[in-house]
Amino acid sequence: MTRRARRIGLPLLAATLLFSTPLAAQVATRPAIFPAPTDVALGTGTLTLGRTVSLVAAPGTDPATVALVERILKKGGVTTITPARRATRNPAQVQIVLGTTDAASVRDALAGTTPDTNAEGYTLTVAPLANTITLAGHDADGLFHAVQTLRQLVPHTTLPALTIRDHPAMPVRGTIEGFYGTPWTMAERERHLDFLATVKANTYVYSPKDDPFARARWRDPYPAATLTQLRALAVAAKRNHVDFVYAISPGPSVCFSAPADAQALDAKFDALRGIGVHRFYVALDDIEYKKWNCDADQATYGASGAAAAGKAQALLLNAVQASLTRRDPQAPPLIMVPTEYYDAKETPYKAALREYLDPKVVVQWTGTDVVPPAISIPDAKTATKAFGRKTLLWDNYPVNDYAQTTGRLLLAPYARREAGLSGELTGILSNPMNQEAPSRIAVTGVAAFAWNDRNYDPDLTQVFAARELAGGDPRATDALLTFFDTQHIAPTFGSQPWQEQAPRLHALLNHVRDTLANGDADARRAALADLVRAADDLAAAPDTIRAAVSDPTFAAQSRPWLDATALWGRALRQTAAGLTAASEASPAAAGYFATAGDLATQAATIQSIPGATRFDGPIKIADGVLDAFIAEAPKMVAPTSTR
Template identity: 45%
Template sequence: MHRTRTAAATALAMALAVLPLTGMAGPPGAGGNAGHDGPGDSPGMAASRSISPTPRSVQSRSDLVTITPSVTVVAGPDADAPALAVVEKSLKDAGADRVVRAQRAPVQGQLTVYVDGAGAARALEGLGARGSEGLPAEGYALAVGEGRIALSGKDAAGTYYAAQSLRQLLPHRERPGAQVRGTAVRDWPATPLRGVIEGFYGTPWSHDARLDQLDFYGEHKMNIYVYSPKDDAYLREKWRDPYPAEQLAQIKELVDRAHERHVEFTYALSPGLSVCYSSDADLKALTAKFQTLWDIGVRTFAVPLDDISYTDWNCAADKDAFGTGGGAAGAAQAHLLNRVNQEFIATHPGAEPLQMVPTEYYDVKPSPYKKALAAKLDANVLVEWTGVGVIAPTMTVAQARQAREVFGHRILTWDNYPVNDYVTNRLLLGPFNGREKGLPEQLAGITANPMIQPAASKLALFTVADYAWNDAAYDARASWGAAIGESAGGDARTARALRAFADAHYASSLNPKQAPELAAAIAVFGKDGDAPRLDGVLRTLQDAPGVLRDRLADRGFVEDSEPWLDATHAWGVAARTALRLIEATRAGDGAKAWQLRQRIPELVKNAKSFVYVDMSGKRVPVLVADGVLDTFVEDAVAAHDEALGVVGRPKGATDLSVYQDNAVSRMTDGDDATYFWSGAAPKAGSFVGLDLHAERPLGTVRLAMGKSGSPDDYLRHGVLEYSSDNKNWRQLAAFDGKAEVSAAPSAGAKARYVRARATQAQDNWLVVREFAVAGADAVTVAGGPPAKAGSALRSAADGDPATVYRAARAAQSGEALECTPDAPRAARSVVVLRPQGAPAGVAEVEVRTGGAWRALGTLSGAYTRLAAGDGAIEAVRLVWRDGTASPEVNEVILH
């Protein structure tokens, strides 16, 4: 639906039992152990099980029901066949050896299950439970107790949903004898239509994945699936053409499976790219296409008219018939849809109401288009709407009422979550959120647009089903925990791993906080310094991909998540290494800290190397807990810099969104070929900035914006500013119409923060290749050997241990590398950092004080720390031994 392709706390629990459901009475222990014995259960007793979606009413009873070797099912004459199939399979899965059907209950001592009819009504009454009379459509009653089970639906779908609830209450056992706690359930949905619309761009789901999804919908009481993959050419570009026989046969298999699962298969044909609204021939082509789908069992049809232009007609006849502008487009669309409604839907008994997607589907602002559609479109047509925004962060009752008023029709939401076709570098595994309680009753229904990854979508879709069925009891975090528990099959280790993985892929427009549990654990560590506890959290995250690959039953989830699983493991390794760096730094173990510090760049590079390959072959680097894991690693390195007494690389910041993986850190990486790229145009006040980690003298500030292919993506009007506290700012320079900005501060200027701030809004986005600040306390590096291509002498004392001076040749007799600060400095020691494996004894370290050179000692390896002695140090030099092979130095530090 959405066209955003080019647009852009609690500490982590270590024992990850599924969160209990709230807003319901019983059953106790609703965390659900998926059939495994709970710690307080006697042998053979089934642990308490949760029902999802959360029922309207659940009451626990004090009695127990035993799964006997033989179980009799007494079915009413009109009992739903799919419901009976679910009941019988669930009983066998619970340990029954035989499940037989009979017209009456057998002898005492054998479990009897009543499904609909007079027997179920009497059994429910005998158990003190109300029957299905008085319930809304799809409602049901279910009771377990006194040696019997009874379920009754308001209609066939209600009976099927009762069977699904019973399935969740019963244990999984290999033999009879399990005891199930008595329970009474009375339940019904909050909104008539609840389901999924496969409406994303990108790789369509496979046929097997769609069949699997339909099974999932039935299990979670979702009753609609809208077939609308954007890359099915027969839905859009070739909408007039009949399906090839093989593809039509696959659709029929989907339709049949949907009917078996009480899911309404909706066929959504999108003719807007080429349709002539006033054409009898196009109407005939559209209804003929619908007829081919009717013939294979489709009974619900939609005509999406999204993602098209209504300023240009596809035929001259439409301009003659309707005129021009939004109002004309609304009238033309209503004309076509009304004819479809009257000449096809109305003439096919059993057809469900026609659905449509308006071209303006994403707001509640009155317009000529909406006014025409509201006035002219047949009243019984459902209008689909995404909320206020293509991807609405929140959706309220008031907005739904406004939508109903402005469109003049019942509203079916097309909710663009957890769809990720606009952020293909991400998995969106957080819960359905930001939807107000009371919203479903304002709607004809809720359909969710899922991810390109079908199996991975199930975590979020579980929560969508929970909300759509019973929003009054919905708790996003509790539902998310229940989804994890179900997917893990009740296995605690798998649930722990899945929760850690899903937490690292939590953020979205609906869930703006990334990795909330991991972030909370890191925040706690920042306060108490308990490294072993945080290491346990990070180890769980690092190990989660392996656990999921080994133990998760849904292999589709593993296949969907492959690059993200790889990247998650790699980020776990990098973050645990960063934690060890923090520990070594705090312990004052300089050699170990430097050894760990040098491992981090390669570990981060590896973590960033994993890609998702889309259907066009584009390789998209994937993101994992971005803003949390990467920030933790960066902060660990910054803390090490501080301990060394060097400035280190500045940390970038912005209030702008990020386009794809063009992160703000790219403007401080020293590479002019990489860049930060915003995901939206700057407004007045938007900024990009640098945190220098500590207040220090400022040198020249350089801002390089724009890039090849996007030369106009720069701040057109802005100011450079600096601050010591990130609150009070002083202007350094103003600029207009320049993609390259450079400014030198006045003598003595100091700051910790520097920023470029837009003073006017603009239409172009922003690219920043490099944002750099030279230090006023610079060190001059001279001598030799000369640096090789791509390196520089200055890298040996530029305040950044990540840069390396690499000599172009071996050292010659008497050759030295000399580092001279702008002014003499008092220092307790001289530290020389070199790459891991650097040989010892290859140079004498000397300092000049009072105009004379004196020796401190020799280089001892990758990390050398030598006492500086007395006197302000005027310079440091490394006097190389003759023949020393191509020396390399990361940093010479006076500390």
């Protein structure tokens, strides 16, 4: 096996073997689809797309969805797409039929296959004998999700016969831009909405803490220019079948009993409704809730305190919910995040909120802590009891706006959330990093878990996220996975992280340690050769990533981490050379180790991009793993005698 085959990774190698085998010898295997579909059944045979296809769109199909199918096919090598009004029973070329299942042409194309009937569900069939691919959505959203699955299948050009029935486990899946520090730009938000579509997410909450018109100046109307920008985001969200949710944070100054403040909330939401926003959110997190902002609240609710705050908040939110319903009877329910948004312990505040809050209002909850190390089904059940309804999880991962994340990108896969949480949550919203493009790695996992928590695999999803960012390039995918490993740690507000640092590199370095201590000469040489390859991969990964990633903003936003990784890789390469020289009793070892130390010192001084995150500081790369090994290496082999 070649070195490239060894390094390509099992999922990539399997895909390479599947789609490069000559057609006559090809055995169809189940394709890797992310998020994992609810049900996939393989049939017999394969279908090759070819250069020309006919496209049958059922009447009423969204033209934007049809256009997306055409772009996917052309990117997959189809050169001629012929529109057709109806499907042909035995077409000479591949035909693609798409629409919702209430269309006769779609039902006929399914040929007796029972379609998925869940909200946002879809059925996708590849029928070689009929030379037909059918995309059948239970609704328009489901059809759009079917197209995203087609996007993953088409690059292979030869598709196995199969039937996919699929739908999301959780109704709400996506992100909440709710971090402190530099908010995303409008361009970054639009790119993020495009990304959310690819992972079948359906919700984006606009809640940047640093938008003055949503927090400090919440009563003031938005400038016309800002409304124009928000309108463009709402249009982009609709195009991507993502609910654009506008959040306002009146808590620091609101007078709960003042009719004028309730009217100010109505006015703000009316303005947003006028530009195409139809779902709203009131955030009451991170405020002082045991003192009133106005004398009127003291007169209305009595002495300030947690229970009084819970009642006052609930009654204001009820009034907002009633107003939203009056203005738009079809409007989705209001979402709120309470002041006690973490843990599910019974408190006077939660009791009051549970007693008074309209049951239609959706409550967000961050889990067992602000940054929870794990969330179980019993945890969610306790939250359901505490808030009087199933909650919408606000998961503070991969957000990096707190001190423990200084110098870090959080790139570990989404993990330690229990399969089956879909039975106790209405959904999950990830709070991402200040860096939008790097956030997509973890958010891919959040979306995949929320879509199908019972069949979610964090490691396979991590490979998928890397491959998507690499544009399918195997070498770039490997480089990204190497880089992700150096940013695997996931801190909490405490001293212990909930995911370990650099597990792949750590395992290799421990193998080298153990082999140098206990192995024979051949084993030592083999272990040091592995170390050299790992050092080469680490040193080369940044340039490969910069050259090959499909979205250059990832490299731009990761710049200091990539710079530091290259230096740490060179330091590890010098360390490997030093260990090899020392093992051969060469006096050159000391020079290699000294150079490694100098490079490590340079790497450790690289700083984060000023102002990019809430806390600036030195970049951390596989800290506690790589730096420890480089510092320890000169002591692993006895020094060479100078006599």
